[in-house]
Amino acid sequence: MNRRFxxxxxxxxxxxxxxxxxxxxGLLEVFERAGEIGALAETAPPGLIAQYRLLLAIVHRxxxxxxxxxxxxxxxxxxxxxxxxxxxxxxxEHWRERFWLFHPAQPFMQVAALAEAxxxxxxxxxxxxxxxxxxxxxxxxxxxxxxxLAPRPIAAADALRILLGFLQFTPGGLVKTIRDADKAxxxxxxxxxxxxxxxxxxxxCLALHSPTPTGHEDVPGWELAPPGIAQLRxxxxxxxxxxxxxxxxxxxxxxxxxxxxxxxxxxxxxxxxLAEDAQAPDPMASYxxxxxxxxxxxxxxxxxxxxxxxxxxxxxxGLASQPAAVLGxxxxxxxxxxxxxxxxxxxGLASDQAKLLRWxxxxxxxxxxxxxxxxxxxxxxxxxxxxxxxxxxxxKLAAGMLADTLPDPSGKDTWAxxxxxxxAGPAPALYFASAERALGQVMALxxxxxxxxxxxxxxxxxxxxxxAALSAWQVVRDGSGxxxxxxxxxxxxxxxxxARLRPLRPTPAVADKxxxx
Numbered sequence: 389m390n391r392r393f394x395x396x397x398x399x400x401x402x403x404x405x406x407x408x409x410x411x412x413x414g415l416l417e418v419f420e421r422a423g424e425i426g427a428l429a430e431t432a433p434p435g436l437i438a439q440y441r442l443l444l445a446i447v448h449r450x451x452x453x454x455x456x457x458x459x460x461x462x463x464x465x466x467x468x469x470x471x472x473x474x475x476x477x478x479x480x481e482h483w484r485e486r487f488w489l490f491h492p493a494q495p496f497m498q499v500a501a502l503a504e505a506x507x508x509x510x511x512x513x514x515x516x517x518x519x520x521x522x523x524x525x526x527x528x529x530x531x532x533x534x535x536x537l538a539p540r541p542i543a544a545a546d547a548l549r550i551l552l553g554f555l556q557f558t559p560g561g562l563v564k565t566i567r568d569a570d571k572a573x574x575x576x577x578x579x580x581x582x583x584x585x586x587x588x589x590x591x592x593c594l595a596l597h598s599p600t601p602t603g604h605e606d607v608p609g610w611e612l613a614p615p616g617i618a619q620l621r622x623x624x625x626x627x628x629x630x631x632x633x634x635x636x637x638x639x640x641x642x643x644x645x646x647x648x649x650x651x652x653x654x655x656x657x658x659x660x661x662l663a664e665d666a667q668a669p670d671p672m673a674s675y676x677x678x679x680x681x682x683x684x685x686x687x688x689x690x691x692x693x694x695x696x697x698x699x700x701x702x703x704x705x706g707l708a709s710q711p712a713a714v715l716g717x718x719x720x721x722x723x724x725x726x727x728x729x730x731x732x733x734x735x736g737l738a739s740d741q742a743k744l745l746r747w748x749x750x751x752x753x754x755x756x757x758x759x760x761x762x763x764x765x766x767x768x769x770x771x772x773x774x775x776x777x778x779x780x781x782x783x784k785l786a787a788g789m790l791a792d793t794l795p796d797p798s799g800k801d802t803w804a805x806x807x808x809x810x811x812a813g814p815a816p817a818l819y820f821a822s823a824e825r826a827l828g829q830v831m832a833l834x835x836x837x838x839x840x841x842x843x844x845x846x847x848x849x850x851x852x853x854x855x856a857a858l859s860a861w862q863v864v865r866d867g868s869g870x871x872x873x874x875x876x877x878x879x880x881x882x883x884x885x886x887a888r889l890r891p892l893r894p895t896p897a898v899a900d901k902x903x904x905x
Contacts, residue, residue, distance in 0.1 A: 392649055393489040393544045395496060396480050400545035401439060402429040403588065412545065415446070415487070419476045422589035433735035433749040434520055434553035437580045437672065440595070441634035442552060445608045447471065447592050448600075448631055450479035457599040464724045467585070467593040486610040489548055490645050494614050497551060499640040502655040505617045507565055508642075512653040514539035515547060518554040518641055520737060520744060541650035547643055555638050555659075561742030566620045566640065567658040573638040574627070574662055577739045579685045579693075579748070580672040581700060583718035584731040594718040594730075597630045597671060604628070608635035615640070615660060624663035630671050636662050674699045675710035682710055687738040687748045692820045694752070694827055698772055700732070701758055701765035708769060711759075719759040727756050728835070753828075755835025767834050767842065771849050775823050778853055781888050782819065785881050786810045786864045792877035793868055813867055815860040822856035847894060854892040861885055 393400075399412035403425045410429045418425065430436040451458060454475035466472065480487070489496050502508040516522035516539055542550075560572035583594040600606045606629030620640050627633045639659040643651050669675070675682035676699035685699045702716075703709045718730055735749040757764045790806035791797045810816070826848055833845035861882075868874040 391488045391491050392645065395487040395489060396484060400548055404429040415480055416477060419473050423470050423587050425588040427584065427588060430549065432521060432553055433747045434557040434737050435549045437582060437735050438552040438556040440582050443592060444595055445631045445634040447476060447596060449608060450476040452600060453479050460720050460724055463593050463596060463721050467590050467721060467725065471589045471592065483610060489544055496610060497637065498642050499615055499637065500642065501616050502640055502642040502657055508655045508657050513656045515542060515651050515654050517654060517656050519550050520554055520557060539652055541646060541652040544649050544651060547651040551641060557737045558638055559739040559742045563658040565657040566617065570658040571624050571661040574633045574636060574670050575736060577686045578673050578736045579687050579734050580736045581674060581712045581714060582672060582733040583714055584733050594721055595714045597717065600629060606631045609637055619660060620658055624661035626663045626665050633670055636660060638662055671713040674712045677708050687746060689746060692824060693734060693750045694824055695772060698769040701768060702762045704762040715759055719756065722756040723760060729753050730756050730759055755831055757835035757837060758831060764834050768831060775853055778857060779819055782857055782860055783810055785885050789877045789881040790868065792880065793874050810864065815864050818863055819856045819860040822859050823852055826852040850892045854889055857889055
């Protein structure tokens with residue numbers, strides 16, 4: 389294999405410029421124009437997060453090489469004036485030989501030893517093996533009709549972007565080459581969070597991790613010696629830090645280019661397994677309260693993401709949530725800058741063991757005060773909890789009403805069917821969509837810090853939940869029909885709903901205060 393396709397020069401990274409145009413750039417040009425670039429333009433959520441992580445590791449190592457240590461004040465200066473492009477360019481040129489996608493000894497983010505290893509030298513797999521969106525083996529994906537025996541070739545740039553996302557988000561499971569099974573990628577089953585600025589340079593400043601402590605090495609994979617088969621057979625290793633996590637070879641892959649530089653086949657094996665340390669979670673992973681402690685935040689089917697916003701917010705006791713470290717770094721920078729709002733990208737892939745379920749990408753803007761103040765965060769946490777509790781009560785009452793319209797209304801199976809009818813109907817989505825309409829205004833009021841605004845936020849949220857509850861009940865009522873049995877069931881349960889909603893109705897004093905405001 390000859391040296392071909394250097395990431396520094398070849399256009400492969402999709403970016404969206406400030407004027408809205410989308411184009412592909414090489415790494416050198418990306419950092420030269422980081423202030424002109426609004427954001428990365430990758431459309432696959434796993435690849436999008438993986439590309440941001442790659443750039444963050446490059447910036448961190450470049451700054452470490454150029455000046456050693458830096459402070460939040462330095463980050464604030466780079467945020468305003470731009471990243472030190474010269475330092476990044478010098479770093480990339482220093483490691484140019486490690487950024488060849490096709491290289492006989494050190495291909496970028498790959499394992500050249502697979503070409504000679506007894507277990508892999510005569511085995512080829514289709515490139516879809518590393519595509520989280522493609523069918524391969526016995527894991528078909530809807531609308532994907534690729535064939536393992538005759539995969540269509542793809543461009544080198546496409547293969548590179550697919551590889552980066554795969555290494556970060558691959559679930560654990562059977563591999564059966566080098567080792568029987570392997571650990572998951574750093575972000576498997578994770579809704580990863582990335583703070584965003586007005587430009588790519590600002591986004592990288594917001595998410596940039598602290599300098600590595602003296603005497604501690606945290607280097608990305610391309611700075612290490614090429615891994616051998618013995619290393620692939622080794623025990624799982626703890627990450628040395630974010631740079632290691634952002635570039636870990638969680639699977640051993642070797643892209644096999646054809647004469648045109650396209651990729652149709654690969655070699656594939658177990659990688660350098662990542663061991664997890666509860667004391668050093670991934671910087672982009674957040675944790676929410678679960679049945680038995682904190683669990684990593686992921687995407688649930690049909691669940692509006694705002695319901696999990698408390699997981700992104702600080703908790704003084706650490707019992708309700710553990711927000712991603714990048715949010716703390718962004719909050720520190722916003723404090724120095726005097727920023728009032730922090731846009732966030734939340735993207736990733738949900739999986740159940742080795743089964744891929746869904747991927748999503750969400751964008752949301754949070755007041756900076758919510759990211760910095762546990763007290764403000766607790767107010768939003770309380771209001772989200774209030775919405776969840778109200779929905780649970782509505783679901784119970786609606787299930788009772790629906791059960792009354794079915795044979796054997798008091799039977800256990802009848803209630804289970806009634807709950808299923810409610811869950812499958814439009815009421816849950818309508819309730820949470822209606823509540824979300826006021827969420828931005830409520831968060832802005834909570835973030836202002838004014839006690840009067842806190843009262844207004846509480847009143848607005850209660851009024852919004854009241855409207856959402858009545859709308860959800862009405863759609864359940866409409867779906868029940870107008871039969872005598874349905875009317876009797878509504879007459880029986882509607883007063884109970886009104887009693888539950890009574891605390892949400894504004895008192896005369898609150899109504900008068902809102903009118904004056």
